[in-house]
Amino acid sequence: xxxxxxxxxxxxxxxxxxxxxxxxxxxxxxxxxxxxxxxxxxxxxxxxxxxxxxx
Numbered sequence: 001x002x003x004x005x006x007x008x009x010x011x012x013x014x015x016x017x018x019x020x021x022x023x024x025x026x027x028x029x030x031x032x033x034x035x036x037x038x039x040x041x042x043x044x045x046x047x048x049x050x051x052x053x054x055x
Contacts, residue, residue: 017023021030038045
């Protein structure tokens with residue numbers, strides 16, 4: 001990534017990668033979406049959420 005313009009601040013002084021959400025230090029506490037679960041359950045969950053919000 002070094003030397004690539006999209007990984008550096010415009011002034012070249014700050015490493016943008018330190019602020020990315022997928023860096024190694026952050027991954028252990030990250031939350032991942034499960035597309036298979038959402039495909040199976042998304043409609044029901046969305047209906048339940050809408051009913052809850054309507055209260």
